[in-house]
Each structure stands twice: as C-alpha cells, then as structure tokens.
Amino acid sequence: MSPVLRVLLIGLCALAASPAAAKVVPLVVVHTNDVHGWILPRPDRKASRSLGGAAALAAYVKAERAAAERFLLLDGGDWWQGTPEGSIPKGKAVGEVFDALGYDAVVTGNHEFDSGEESLKSLVAGMKTPVVTSNVLIEETGAQVPYLKPFLVKDVGGVKVGIFGLVTSHMRRLQFPKNISGLAFEVEAEAARKAVTALKAQGAEVVVMLSHVGQEYPDRPGILGDETVVKAVPGIDLVVGGHVHLPLDPARRVGPTLIVNTGCYLEKAGKAVLEFDDQSRKVVGSTASLRTLWLDEVGEDAAVKALAEKWRLEVGHALDVVVATATAPMHRDRLKDSVMGNWVTDCMRRWTKTDLSVQNSGGLRFDFAPGPIRLRDIFTLMPFDNHLVTVYLTGKALGEVFESSVSSPIGVLQLSGGTVRYDASASAGSRLKGLSVRGRPVQPEETYSVTVDEFVVKGGAGFSGFGTATESAYHDSLTRDILGWCATEEGTLRVPALGRYVKQ
Structure with missing residues (x-):
C-alpha cells in the first residue's frame, strides 16, 4: 500500500x-x-x-x-x-x-x-x-x-x-x-x-x-x-x-x-x-x-x-366620556411629592375635609398628558376598588407615619395639608427633621384628622403608625369615584405646586 x-x-x-x-x-x-x-x-x-x-x-x-x-x-x-x-x-x-x-x-x-x-x-x-x-x-x-x-x-x-x-x-x-x-x-x-x-x-x-x-x-x-x-x-x-x-x-x-x-x-x-x-x-x-x-x-x-x-x-363607552381638561402634564414620582400625587391627595382632602390626606405612591398608576381627561383615565390612574378612611392620630403617631414615609425604599406617601422636612442622607428611622400641618409645627400630644386609603391603613405598602389611631370613619365611595367627582368639579384640572417634601 x-x-x-x-x-x-x-x-x-x-x-x-x-x-x-x-x-x-x-x-x-x-x-x-x-x-x-x-x-x-x-x-x-x-x-x-x-x-x-x-x-x-x-x-x-x-x-x-x-x-x-x-x-x-x-x-x-x-x-x-x-x-x-x-x-x-x-x-x-x-x-x-x-x-x-x-x-x-x-x-x-x-x-x-x-x-x-x-x-x-x-x-x-x-x-x-x-x-x-x-x-x-x-x-x-x-x-x-x-x-x-x-x-x-x-x-x-x-x-x-x-x-x-x-x-x-x-x-x-x-x-x-x-x-x-x-x-x-x-x-x-x-x-x-x-x-x-x-x-x-x-x-x-x-x-x-x-x-x-x-x-x-x-x-x-x-x-x-x-x-x-x-x-x-x-x-x-x-x-x-x-x-x-x-x-x-x-x-x-x-x-x-x-x-x-x-x-x-x-x-x-x-x-x-x-x-x-x-x-x-x-x-x-x-x-x-x-x-x-x-x-x-x-x-x-x-x-x-x-x-x-x-x-x-x-366594558362600555361610558368610560370614554370627557370630564375635564389638563392644561399641563401631571406626572407621578415615587421618591418625592408629585403633581399627580398632590392633585389626588388634594381631592381626597376636599371630599373628607380633614387636616391631612395621604396616598401611597404605588397606588397611583397613570400620568395625565395635556388635553381631555376621560373617566377611563381616572379609572386607569386609580384602578383599585379601594375606599377612603378618616383616622385620628396624635402628632407623635404622625411623626412615626412620616418617618416611615421618608425611610421607605418603595416610595413616599403623597400628602395634602402638610409639609415634611427630611434628611435623605441620615440612616433609616432618623430621617424626619420637621413636620407641619396647615402651616403649624405638629405638636406630639395634639390629635389630627387624616384621610388615607384603606389599603395603607391595613398595613399595605409597609407604612407604620396608623395602628395607633384613636378612631376611624369609613367612606362609602370608591377613591376613583371621588377623583372623578373632583375632576368634574374642576373642569380644568388644577396643577398643584411642588414642595410638600423638602430635602435638607
């Protein structure tokens, strides 16, 4: 071979x-x-x-x-x-x-x-x-x-x-x-x-x-x-x-x-x-x-x-009815107060006439663009079948609520009726540096009325302090229905100023 x-x-x-x-x-x-x-x-x-x-x-x-x-x-x-x-x-x-x-x-x-x-x-x-x-x-x-x-x-x-x-x-x-x-x-x-x-x-x-x-x-x-x-x-x-x-x-x-x-x-x-x-x-x-x-x-x-x-x-064409007009963008922000959060909590407080109102940021699900606002938009902003609750808290308990807010890793409580001052560089549990309601510093022993979503009252989103409420009142209307009422009443949506959370 x-x-x-x-x-x-x-x-x-x-x-x-x-x-x-x-x-x-x-x-x-x-x-x-x-x-x-x-x-x-x-x-x-x-x-x-x-x-x-x-x-x-x-x-x-x-x-x-x-x-x-x-x-x-x-x-x-x-x-x-x-x-x-x-x-x-x-x-x-x-x-x-x-x-x-x-x-x-x-x-x-x-x-x-x-x-x-x-x-x-x-x-x-x-x-x-x-x-x-x-x-x-x-x-x-x-x-x-x-x-x-x-x-x-x-x-x-x-x-x-x-x-x-x-x-x-x-x-x-x-x-x-x-x-x-x-x-x-x-x-x-x-x-x-x-x-x-x-x-x-x-x-x-x-x-x-x-x-x-x-x-x-x-x-x-x-x-x-x-x-x-x-x-x-x-x-x-x-x-x-x-x-x-x-x-x-x-x-x-x-x-x-x-x-x-x-x-x-x-x-x-x-x-x-x-x-x-x-x-x-x-x-x-x-x-x-x-x-x-x-x-x-x-x-x-x-x-x-x-x-x-x-x-x-x-689902129905009824949700496509125009109820208001937005003249400027209304956005959400989990980490500080937002135009959308301020508008929602202002509406809540107008309905219940309390000292404060708060809403967890994660419960707001939609932004409004300038233009017509339909009931569908309101629904999409607040799709949950939740109700509002009015609770009564001492100033000391309010401090716990807002310390929990500024220390939360998932977003602050949006609020109406107050101002929160905080130091984001401080350790969690010691960030709250000041809290006022209706322009006055909160007094530890004074009692304040607060409107809050029932989800948060029951411990949702991990916020603490609401368990010490002395009494509470449950509102029959769904939160989104209250927002629909507010939008209809305003016609042209108010654009609230920012600055309810002040970082030091």
Missing part, C-alpha cells in the same frame, strides 16, 4: 471514529410582564404614533414564531389590574388574550389576588394557558395550592425546557388580608431551589424562572429580587422578570443566567435567544433585546384586534 493511501485511510478512520461536531441551536423566548390590562393600543403623544395593545403583540409574536424552529411565549405576572378592560371582568379579557396568542406559561403577580383567592381560582380554571407559581402554599398544611402548577416540563423541538414561577413573598404588605387569607408565600430562594431540583430530576435541560419578584436597584436598598435568587440557586438559565416596571435594556447577567424585563403595559415585547448545545445538552450562550410595539411597524393581528375591541365594547 502506498504511503499516500495509508495516510488517507488513517484519516478516514479517525474521522469515522470521532464524535459528530456539536450543533448549537437557538431557542427563542418572546416574553411580556406587567400587562396590567393594557390590551388596547394608545397614542404616544410625544411621538405622534400609536403603540401597544394585544393585537400589536400578536402580530409580533406571529412573525417571531414563524421564524423560529424552537419557540416559547411567556409572561412575568400582573396580568389584568389597571385598565377597565382588565379590572372590570377581573382578568377574563387578558386570560382570553393569553389563550389566543398561545402562551406556553405565565406566573401570577401580586395583583392576580386583588379580587381574592376564589376569583383567581375561577380565572385560572377558565384559561387554557398554564399558570405556574411554585411558592403559593396552603398556610395550614404547607402544601402547594392545587389550582396553580408549581412547574412544568415542555419539549420544545427536542429540548426539554423546565419552567417554574415565583411571586414575591412580601404579599402581606401588598394585599388586603382578606384576599390572601389561608395562604402562605414561601421565601423565593427556597421555593426556587426545590423547583430547580425537581425539574432537573424530570430531565429538564433548560430551566426558565418566571418571576414576579422584581429586580434590585441602588435607589431601592433592602429589596431582594431576581439577582439574589439566582446567586443562591444555580441552574437557572433565564429569568423572565416582572413586578418592577422598569425595562432591562440591556438585560442583566448573573454568571451564565440572563435576567430580562420588558417594563410594563405592553409598550414593549422582549426576545431572549438561548443558544443550546445539542451535544453537551446545555445552554452555552444567550442574548436579549426589546421591541417597542409601534403599530406602524409591527402591525396588528385582525383576530386579536377583534377580541380586544369586543372587550372594549363590553
């Missing part, structure tokens, strides 16, 4: 004996979070274009699904509370949208419990879309609630993908006690560890966490979120995040784990691409991007547009 032939045969034998070259295949994950009922498009007045809505999302999803061999559609929670179409039918409209788009899995957010556990059970039972949440337990037994799947494993083009979900464990401060009575919410990292172990045991090669826990930010110290969970629990490839209404662009990375968040209100859709090695059977890389859902770019799916319009008509 010639030397050349011998070398050729040796090469061919070596090639035959070597393993096949690894092939990396992409797994495309389109994701949303914090939809909050925004299934209808709306104009962006700055850009003079329209964006968002279920039909635009459906058009984008259809194009991405058609282009991908391996595709998932997932959501990070807080589906429905926030618009008439979302809130009035208690999530049914958004559930129908999820089903129509073919979501592979969604997680519950804290607002899925806003109408109580029985309402959530009914909503989930009527959905084809799988709902996964691993840390909602029966308080008495510690068992998983039967109406939520803890996790699932799905074969996606030959790749076994494990999906589990988490809702924030801080539900006691985010919900009325009656809405979560009998439930316990397991600490996120512990629940995640159990879920990942179970998914691996069932053969999951890729693990995705749907998270309504939130992300850590420097201006929100003490908030434990997705990064904390991922650092404590190895083996998670992708976190579809939510709860915090801030888009992650670029996405965050903790070691090999990618954390994504689209923001809120269906303004954007997210796309994560996981590169899966079919030889090692592991994710070897990942990328993420966000796509703004401009209607003139992505279009609208006709069938889903008809579905959203059906719900708009069912």
Whole structure:
C-alpha cells in the first residue's frame, strides 16, 4: 500500500471514529410582564404614533414564531389590574388574550389576588394557558395550592425546557388580608431551589424562572429580587422578570443566567435567544433585546384586534366620556411629592375635609398628558376598588407615619395639608427633621384628622403608625369615584405646586 493511501485511510478512520461536531441551536423566548390590562393600543403623544395593545403583540409574536424552529411565549405576572378592560371582568379579557396568542406559561403577580383567592381560582380554571407559581402554599398544611402548577416540563423541538414561577413573598404588605387569607408565600430562594431540583430530576435541560419578584436597584436598598435568587440557586438559565416596571435594556447577567424585563403595559415585547448545545445538552450562550410595539411597524393581528375591541365594547363607552381638561402634564414620582400625587391627595382632602390626606405612591398608576381627561383615565390612574378612611392620630403617631414615609425604599406617601422636612442622607428611622400641618409645627400630644386609603391603613405598602389611631370613619365611595367627582368639579384640572417634601 502506498504511503499516500495509508495516510488517507488513517484519516478516514479517525474521522469515522470521532464524535459528530456539536450543533448549537437557538431557542427563542418572546416574553411580556406587567400587562396590567393594557390590551388596547394608545397614542404616544410625544411621538405622534400609536403603540401597544394585544393585537400589536400578536402580530409580533406571529412573525417571531414563524421564524423560529424552537419557540416559547411567556409572561412575568400582573396580568389584568389597571385598565377597565382588565379590572372590570377581573382578568377574563387578558386570560382570553393569553389563550389566543398561545402562551406556553405565565406566573401570577401580586395583583392576580386583588379580587381574592376564589376569583383567581375561577380565572385560572377558565384559561387554557398554564399558570405556574411554585411558592403559593396552603398556610395550614404547607402544601402547594392545587389550582396553580408549581412547574412544568415542555419539549420544545427536542429540548426539554423546565419552567417554574415565583411571586414575591412580601404579599402581606401588598394585599388586603382578606384576599390572601389561608395562604402562605414561601421565601423565593427556597421555593426556587426545590423547583430547580425537581425539574432537573424530570430531565429538564433548560430551566426558565418566571418571576414576579422584581429586580434590585441602588435607589431601592433592602429589596431582594431576581439577582439574589439566582446567586443562591444555580441552574437557572433565564429569568423572565416582572413586578418592577422598569425595562432591562440591556438585560442583566448573573454568571451564565440572563435576567430580562420588558417594563410594563405592553409598550414593549422582549426576545431572549438561548443558544443550546445539542451535544453537551446545555445552554452555552444567550442574548436579549426589546421591541417597542409601534403599530406602524409591527402591525396588528385582525383576530386579536377583534377580541380586544369586543372587550372594549363590553366594558362600555361610558368610560370614554370627557370630564375635564389638563392644561399641563401631571406626572407621578415615587421618591418625592408629585403633581399627580398632590392633585389626588388634594381631592381626597376636599371630599373628607380633614387636616391631612395621604396616598401611597404605588397606588397611583397613570400620568395625565395635556388635553381631555376621560373617566377611563381616572379609572386607569386609580384602578383599585379601594375606599377612603378618616383616622385620628396624635402628632407623635404622625411623626412615626412620616418617618416611615421618608425611610421607605418603595416610595413616599403623597400628602395634602402638610409639609415634611427630611434628611435623605441620615440612616433609616432618623430621617424626619420637621413636620407641619396647615402651616403649624405638629405638636406630639395634639390629635389630627387624616384621610388615607384603606389599603395603607391595613398595613399595605409597609407604612407604620396608623395602628395607633384613636378612631376611624369609613367612606362609602370608591377613591376613583371621588377623583372623578373632583375632576368634574374642576373642569380644568388644577396643577398643584411642588414642595410638600423638602430635602435638607
């Protein structure tokens, strides 16, 4: 045999004996979070274009699904509370949208419990879309609630993908006690560890966490979120995040784990691409991007547009009635007093005629742009079925309330009737430096009347001090109905001056 032939045969034998070259295949994950009922498009007045809505999302999803061999559609929670179409039918409209788009899995957010556990059970039972949440337990037994799947494993083009979900464990401060009575919410990292172990045991090669826990930010110290969970629990490839209404662009990375968040209100859709090695059977890389859902770019799916319009008509045209006009932008701000917060609390105090009124910043959900203000806008600003309560507090207790306010990592109490002076550089618990009501310094032993949202009175959002109230009076009208009355009375909305919180 010639030397050349011998070398050729040796090469061919070596090639035959070597393993096949690894092939990396992409797994495309389109994701949303914090939809909050925004299934209808709306104009962006700055850009003079329209964006968002279920039909635009459906058009984008259809194009991405058609282009991908391996595709998932997932959501990070807080589906429905926030618009008439979302809130009035208690999530049914958004559930129908999820089903129509073919979501592979969604997680519950804290607002899925806003109408109580029985309402959530009914909503989930009527959905084809799988709902996964691993840390909602029966308080008495510690068992998983039967109406939520803890996790699932799905074969996606030959790749076994494990999906589990988490809702924030801080539900006691985010919900009325009656809405979560009998439930316990397991600490996120512990629940995640159990879920990942179970998914691996069932053969999951890729693990995705749907998270309504939130992300850590420097201006929100003490908030434990997705990064904390991922650092404590190895083996998670992708976190579809939510709860915090801030888009992650670029996405965050903790070691090999990618954390994504689209923001809120269906303004954007997210796309994560996981590169899966079919030889090692592991994710070897990942990328993420966000796509703004401009209607003139992505279009609208006709069938889903008809579905959203059906719900708009069912909710009723009455909400589209103009009740007032805004002559200037009225924005929210969680970290200090805002034009919107001042207007809302002024309206509350006009209704109840108390010394002070306060409103948690997180309860305000919408800004007003200059132009006509409709009942729909009022509803979207205050979508919760909450009432006002008048309480009577000593000056000493008021000091505790506002120390809690300026020390809160999630936002201050908006207020009317007073001025708060504080030192943001001081340690939490000693930031309040001055408090006045109706222009006079607060006296520790004097009693003051305060109007407050019932959610806050019952401990919601973590504000302290209201438990020492000497007496209270419950108001029958919903807070948003009072705001509608106020807007109608004013006609042209007053734009309150800022300066109720003064930083020293």
